[in-house]
Amino acid sequence: MKAVGYREPGPIDRPQALEDIEVAAPTPGPHDLLVEVRAVSVNPADYKIRKNVRPESGHRILGWDAAGVVLAAGAEVTGFKAGDEVFYAGAIDRAGSNAEQQVVDARIAGPKPKNLSFAEAAALPLTAITAWEALFDRFPIRRSPESKGSILIVGGAGGVGSVAVQLARRLTGLTVIATASRPETQAWVRELGAHHVIDHSRPMAAQLVELGIQPEYVFSTTHSDVHFKDIAELIAPQGHLALIDDPETFDVAPLKRKSIAVHWELMFTRSIFQTPDMAEQGRLLAEVSRLVDEGVLKTTLADHFGPINAENLIRAHAFVESGKARGKIVLEGF
Secondary structure (H helix, E strand, C coil): CEEEEECCCCCCCCCCCCEEEECCCCCCCCCEEEEEEEEEEECHHHHHHHHHCCCCCCCEECCCCEEEEEEEECCCCCCCCCCCEEEECCCCCCCCCCECEEEEEHHHEEECCCCCCHHHHHCCHHHHHHHHHHHHHHCCCCCCCCCCCEEEEECCCCHHHHHHHHHHHHHCCCEEEEECCCHHHHHHHHHHCCCEEECCCCCHHHHHHHHCCCCCEEEECCCHHHHHHHHHHHCCCCCEEEECCCCCCCCCHHHHHHCCEEEECCCCHHHHHCCCCCCHHHHHHHHHHHHHHCCCCCCCEEEECCCCCHHHHHHHHHHHHCCCCCCEEEEECC
16 A cells, blocks of 8 residues: 655655655554545644654654544444544554554544545544643633633644634633734634734733733643743743643743642553543544534644645645644645
């Protein structure tokens, strides 16, 4: 089958940074679905692994977002059958979605939203899981219009941020403040539902003072080390900070004075450790699918880069790595 992979870690602008390859089709295990991949999207996880992780042997196939059609289901699988349309983010310790076929544990897959195309659906799984787990599993936020207070989402126009803005606005009563630094990204987060938009390229604490808001929750999706001093100043006493990026160092000592709780979210944790609640990700995606079909949430697809091949994935990696992407980049078909 056709796939895209890499042999040596390194920057995206070197020859053969990603390559079109032919590999054997995978075989599903007892808990797995074998999926015909129709569309994928690109996440920071793709370029971070491509830059830093050497494949154990041969090529490594990246990709942690997909929408497709079930070809076969393992003996232990319930709830899915051949012909079902699904979407999922997969597991970081298995072959990725940049291939014509992929095996994924059925417990972390969900039914594709009926109202979305495969490309529109592929934009959602990883970011939706990350945002949902940060807001509702890590933070003590209830999914209720009676959940009062405020949340600051740093990087509101990015993949995770653009889902988090929607979830916080549509499923809670929180005042939602998002950050964005360009006119087009500021307009995007307002369209997604942010009550207020501030510019993270300028001191954020002063902008929040002007709004008269001291957020109880801060969800930092990018450059947490750069923004940390500002966050420590602006967050409310006894508040909660969640982050998802990978700063080289992160000294939380300045948060002690305010008794701030710190949460580090990684949506792959459940699949890496096969946690007892692993199936929560499948249920989470089923709920996201329902909310999309009901018009509560919408896809965050922003750019379609054409078919799934090395040339287009190289362009997508470079754009995501530049930090200028709005929403999600999707590729579709082989």
